[in-house]
Amino acid sequence: MIGVRPRRKFKRLRQALFSGRRPPRLCFTVGNEVRIFQGGVQFFPALIERIDHAQEYVSLETYIFANDDSGRAVSDALVRAAVRGVTVRVITDGVGTERNLPMFAQWKESGVDHRIYNPHLLFGPLGFSRTHRKLAVIDGTYAFCGGINIVDDFDQNGTRLEEPRWDFAMEAKGPVVKDVRDAFDVQWDRIRLGVKPREPRTADCDAEPPQSRWSSRRARRARQRARLGEIHAVDRPCVAFVARDNLLNRRAIEKAYLRAIAHAEREVLLANPYFMPGRKLRRALVYAAQRGVRVSLVIGRKEFVALDYATPFLYGNLLKHGVRIAEYEKTMLHGKVAVVDADWATIGSSNLDALSLVLNNEANMVLVNHPEIAGLHDAILQAFDEASRIDEKRYASRPLTERVLSWLAYNSYRAMMKVITIGQYD
Template sequence: MSGGQRRLAHFGQKLLGRRYGSRYRFTTGNDVRLFSSGDAYFAALIARIDAASRIVTLETYIFADDAAAHAVSAALLRAAARGVHVRVITDGIGTARLPIFDEWLAAGIEHRIYNPHLFGRFGFSRTHRKLAAIDDTYAYCGGINIVDDYDQNGVRLPHPRWDFAVELCGPVVADVRVAFDLQWRRIRLGHRPKPAPDAQNANAEAVTDQFVRARRRVRSGDMRTAGDPSVAFVARDNIVNRRAIEKAYLTAIGQARGEVLLANPYFMPGRKLRRALIFAAQRGVDVRLVIGRKEFPILDYAVPFLYRSLLRAGVKIAEYERTMLHGKVAVVDSNWGTVGSSNLDALSLVLNNEANVVLVLHRELDQLRGAILAAFAGSRAIDAAHYEARPLSEQFLSWIAYQSYRALMKLLTVGGYD
């Protein structure tokens, strides 16, 4: 074994031994439904709200003032009118002060705004989560805001936004409700209340063991009998679960043996996640990244600065430009996947409140894997030779943009971004 191979093996053993799970748990017996468009997602959400008899909770970064959002608001108003307890959390920057807020108040809908100002009592932090729970029976989590699929800050997109969400039914719904209730109380009290002992209390080693056993069965071609399909709801905050989502990614990528597929609009992860992707590619894993573009110019210049080390390790990179890529999804070895609100950048991984769902051995992973592969095939591949031959002026601009972004994120995250 070469020195490089020994280092890779040592890294893999370190991943196996570390407690990468935070306060979240895997549960079995959950039904999962994957949505790849806002239209389908809103239709399902509205149907569940209209059938609600006791409680509806909803948390979102953006609640727009458009037809899609008005339809969801109308369902919330109908639920409140028949006596359902409706609570809504919106973000103070992501969502403008809308006229419907007054309608909600008049109808008895409880509404709280997370961090109403750019710098508030929670610092620069935003709630970037997209969650809903209905009657403790159904829950939703993903990257889809309450906004028209074709609208991007008032500009009409050529195709629907590329995004995903999941509907959950089963034990995991309780964990979504716990996360919402904690956030609701936090906004009122100004801090993170201590969760109940059994609320989100995961055994990280058991989770890792489950994933390793599943991977071994998958390598023998027995994926569907490798174990029971399981789901974990993973929420990050700035108190208990500061690195929860990042650690979930690190565990999966560290265990990958065949394939890592990752799609994200704002790809600016810290060193640990970049190293995990590089080490995976160097040990022969097919690592493919689909990266969004054309929303924030500084990222369009800064992100390519990271390509050199990734390309040299054998990571395949493609930039998606057909429409706005907003999905934050990944699939590893066809048996692990995640859907959620967390971008792979400093704001999502270190500062904002985020929520992802991790799926192990669920059938929906095939659909998600196919969507990522199709997006990769339809994107502009980054050729290593052309990348290295870029004009010096372009390389310098990329370096300046990256260093500026890194310095700003270091400041905003009080040194938390690496």
């Protein structure tokens, strides 16, 4: 009988992964209504309103669920939903969220089903990975995705910020909601089974493109463009959900960035708090700048001290090739957003570092030709203008001690990530 139970676990997981609920790598759909929220002051009321009107189920996944005013307001909405008979499932991370929050007892009493992703810091069944995703699905009708945790906008690890955290989330209504729901369901089963099998091969989006009466040859070409995630895959507004973890689509989010930047013709705007991408993404930014694209990076600071020293090591090569860089210190920059040519955008939880691109569970939405992109474009430009611009000459004349410290921090970080990601970080 030895070994029977593990085999059953793997069998159940395979069934969960391959029973029609495997999320595609990057599949664009049309007919989605989209709302973009900046900060919790816009996001939390919208989320709570959807939860309060839920009739069938609420599924929520977050890295941080805090016991503060914002967290308690969302928790109360979840409890109200469960009490009136709605199926409520919540996933929190074992490190990002405290294990014994007072609200958890209330959840249990009211029927909220709660699972913790990878409660072990080291050597757990799911390895070193964390769930860093911020997702919610209500009744299969609405889906939320972004970078906003369930935490007060002004709180930063117990410190009160003077300005609200700079962050974004998005609500979608339409066909893309199914992909978010499927991703949550896979995660839910994965936690229950507590195993981490080898990564299966994943299929690209094989749905017909959102165009009608095309010839078979043109349809095949459109499917190929949709698989590549090209900016002009379709003419109408469309949305794709893209998630990465260590089971499915390990490089999906990174590839979405790479393909968009590779097709950029005029402008790349990118804002991210943890900027430590691998060589491929850095080269893509350099190549874009070399062919005349205006590349602007807004980089957050004072959230992870090691990166504050390590990230500037990358500036030299980027500045030399015309990339514009600004460090944002007005408040805590937590948004992970980008806009390319004003008609491609992404909003999500993925930082541009090894943990997010290679190790952790992340989720982003990709928008193409949506009118909402304009507002995000303006917000990133405004953040760039409010940030401290990095001057190439001043950067080159930094004191020797500062340059040496930056070199040490970068190479130490790189070596550590090589070990943690088992050589996957480049």
